[in-house]
Amino acid sequence: MRVTPYPVTLALLSLAMLLGCTPELPDCVNRGIAEPGKNVEASKGNLRTSSEVLIGIDGSGSMLGHSTAADATSWRNLLQAVNLSARTQGLSPRVFRIGAGSAQDLGADRVTQATDPCFFKGCGGYPAVASSLQTLWDVQPAEGATPLRLLVSDLEVNQSDISSLIGAIRKDLAKGASAGVLALKLPFEGQVFDAQGVNIHTGKLNRPLYLLATGKPEQVRSLLSEIQKTMAQKGTTTKEISFLGGKSGPQPLMVKSAAATPTSKGASGIPVRLENITYSPSNNTDYGFVRLNPGATGLVMATITPWTGGTSRPDLGLVRLERIPLTPSGSTDPGGIRLRSMSVAGTNVRLELEITSSAPSGLLRATIPRGSLPDQWWLEWDRTDPKRSGAKEQTEGLLLLMTTLGQQIAADTPSAPAAALCVAYQHS
Numbered sequence: 001m002r003v004t005p006y007p008v009t010l011a012l013l014s015l016a017m018l019l020g021c022t023p024e025l026p027d028c029v030n031r032g033i034a035e036p037g038k039n040v041e042a043s044k045g046n047l048r049t050s051s052e053v054l055i056g057i058d059g060s061g062s063m064l065g066h067s068t069a070a071d072a073t074s075w076r077n078l079l080q081a082v083n084l085s086a087r088t089q090g091l092s093p094r095v096f097r098i099g100a101g102s103a104q105d106l107g108a109d110r111v112t113q114a115t116d117p118c119f120f121k122g123c124g125g126y127p128a129v130a131s132s133l134q135t136l137w138d139v140q141p142a143e144g145a146t147p148l149r150l151l152v153s154d155l156e157v158n159q160s161d162i163s164s165l166i167g168a169i170r171k172d173l174a175k176g177a178s179a180g181v182l183a184l185k186l187p188f189e190g191q192v193f194d195a196q197g198v199n200i201h202t203g204k205l206n207r208p209l210y211l212l213a214t215g216k217p218e219q220v221r222s223l224l225s226e227i228q229k230t231m232a233q234k235g236t237t238t239k240e241i242s243f244l245g246g247k248s249g250p251q252p253l254m255v256k257s258a259a260a261t262p263t264s265k266g267a268s269g270i271p272v273r274l275e276n277i278t279y280s281p282s283n284n285t286d287y288g289f290v291r292l293n294p295g296a297t298g299l300v301m302a303t304i305t306p307w308t309g310g311t312s313r314p315d316l317g318l319v320r321l322e323r324i325p326l327t328p329s330g331s332t333d334p335g336g337i338r339l340r341s342m343s344v345a346g347t348n349v350r351l352e353l354e355i356t357s358s359a360p361s362g363l364l365r366a367t368i369p370r371g372s373l374p375d376q377w378w379l380e381w382d383r384t385d386p387k388r389s390g391a392k393e394q395t396e397g398l399l400l401l402m403t404t405l406g407q408q409i410a411a412d413t414p415s416a417p418a419a420a421l422c423v424a425y426q427h428s
Helices: 006-020 038-045 061-067 073-088 111-115 133-138 163-173 217-233 376-381 398-411
Strands: 052-058 092-098 104-107 148-153 178-193 199-215 239-243 257-261 266-268 272-274 277-279 287-292 298-302 311-314 320-323 337-345 348-355 362-368 419-427
Touching (some): 052 111, 052 133, 073 092, 092 111, 092 133, 148 217, 178 398, 217 239, 272 419, 298 337, 298 419, 348 362, 348 419, 376 398
Parallel strands (some): 287 419
Antiparallel strands (some): 178 199, 178 239, 266 287, 272 277, 298 348, 320 362, 362 419
16 A cells, blocks of 8 residues: 655645635625515415406507507407406406596406507597506405506606606505516507607507506416416517516525626636735635736626626616625725626626726625616616617616516515625736
């Protein structure tokens, strides 16, 4: 049997001890919030199942083009799908025309009244209405339980002021309701206006239409999924769906790749030295490690590697950026560092940070709170500039509405953030 010389054995042992004692960085995520609040989840689960669905159809003139399109079959199919899906879910529908100071009760099984252009023109017994979408949430259910509500609308709110709508929905959310949105693009022929009432297009197009549902999470998911399936069988292929509440995974998205910007001006995945201590990526896997060489303007980090595709926007105000102190007296102020852009691809996110040469080396944390991480289609369907190509097939204020709803729901469900990306960087 071969015996390893004593000096070699000692050297190997010393190396193992050294590797085992490599200093660790502070936790990227506060483990104390890694599990959702069990009491809140339990209260949401105890929300009583509703036996009726309150269906509101936006009667404002901006919806007219769906009923007057040369191919208005898709609009009729959607109304029929809503009625059929409610029935197959065992629900009793109550239908309302939405847009005036109060919801106009149309009775049961009257969804298809909205195939009549007068429904939107304000004629034939239908008074002209504006965009008071919140009135659906003012309707009190017959059974007293927090109801299942479904709004069919283009979600084009006057002046993009969603405060009344959010305020009305908030009353149900406070009782444990959740929300979901099914988005479709259906044939439309007519005038498209921006939130200020300015005409931005006249003619034929496929225009966004939304089914916004609130209620018990399981019912919201079941109803919208059933409508989505029915519309798919009727040939509507342009559709997206998002569920903003219900159970969600407790673990946040975390950094999987980090690199200097531009990549030729730095190195990644190697040890960095901070405050006279060298830290290694080997036992700090929650962090990205980047060295910035002269000429680097910042760094980029993502929750997936390699990054492909995605939709990018400048800073949307959804990311909280802070330093992670290495000492008790250290500052969390990210002075000299700012978010340049945010990209979303599927369920992943990529952040590009600008770091000035005067910003000291250290640790950074970029947090996206639960409810604030957009789905990719929210960015793609959101109209930011009416003059841009494609604006006529987008919705002004959509991103703000969706993130605000998500944040409101998350506020009643304490949990880990949606994403927490941490990086250790060193100026070379």
